[in-house]
């Protein structure tokens with residue numbers, strides 16, 4: 262008979278027991294459940310609700326249970342959930358004293374606490390991983406401060422860039438992802454225990470004491486809200502979705518860049534895979550899988566949004582379904598970041614090929630426009646003149662470098678001999694010195710800034726990780 266079986270005339274049907282059980286999923290939370298129970302027990306004693314000896318016996322036994330769960334000695338099979346399993350185990354071991362643990366507590370505030378404790382750890386771990394990944398991006402950028410690549414818009418040649426600039430673009434995306442984790446952490450870091458089932462309790466508890474024991478800066482201000490919302494998980498899943506979306510864009514570029522059509526990079530053998538039928542193939546399966554797994558991440562966000570949508574206050578059993586999407590999304594994101602940290606270092610960069618492509622496609626067109634603008638031609642007028650030069654080149658099978666000064670001057674008398682300096686690839690890249698541009702000095706400043714923000718290993722409360 263279950264611990265809640267008092268009002269029931271018959272045993273729960275086995276089908277119902279299996280159907281409602283969540284132990285296979287929430288057993289992951291045992292450490293946090295015990296941590297919360299220990300803090301709760303200390304508070305019950307401090308507030309005079311249970312005796313000191315009782316508290317000591319409960320705490321000691323909970324610690325033993327933790328060891329036994331870890332070593333697989335506690336039988337989890339067929340249990341309802343992690344909360345009932347631990348409580349039943351406690352009562353089995355110390356009898357009536359164990360029955361006092363659940364005083365002034367409900368599984369509704371208990372699960373909210375477990376999830377918040379779990380999330381605090383996971384957010385820290387994921388932030389650390391994101392930092393490590395940023396370090397690799399920064400390292401790649403520092404090594405490629407002279408490597409020129411074609412920059413694209415619409416996947417058409419646009420303007421040449423430094424490869425360092427390209428890697429740093431990702432660096433900043435992951436910086437914002439990390440900052441988003443910090444924001445979510447603030448809302449996760451609120452202590453819900455003591456909300457009871459939904460209304461609070463008439464027993465003289467001290468919630469702030471529990472919060473202090475567990476390192477929470479705040480307690481939740483409304484018991485109904487505390488047991489019934491999961492917005493912090495939804496917010497966290499949306500942060501993971503954005504991070505994985507960023508990874509999917511990088512993955513797409515790695516797929517493209519490693520394709521023979523681009524041949525910009527080569528993935529080292531240890532990080533590529535082969536084909537079961539075509540002996541010559543070497544495929545970028547790792548990044549393709551990461552790109553593919555984003556589907557689960559978005560799906561999990563929508564799964565939880567849909568689960569919580571239109572639920573009346575307060576707790577409803579539907580909410581038990583929040584854990585699977587949460588755990589799966591964390592697992593995928595962790596796995597993806599871990600493999601990416603190694604993978605990026607295992608890419609050979611084909612600098613010559615990148616440079617060759619960067620030289621194509623009238624790359625200096627904007628620079629020619631700027632040349633005229635500097636001579637006071639209105640931008641729109643300069644744009645038209647250069648457009649006409651491009652048209653002329655296309656018709657005559659020429660390019661900017663093969664035109665004579667005379668030909669340039671037939672479009673504008675403002676063109677002088679120094680126009681040819683503007684047509685050099687390096688000049689074109691290094692001259693983009695506006696803050697945040699791909700110019701040499703601007704890039705140096707960007708690298709310094711990136712180093713600075715990486716030093717901020719901050720915990721969100723104090724910005725310490």
Ligand code: ARG
Nearest residue numbers: 283342368369372576580581
């Ligand atoms: N397994 C439940 C969950 O994850 C714990 C809370 C159960 N509460 C209840 N009133 N049945 O949501």
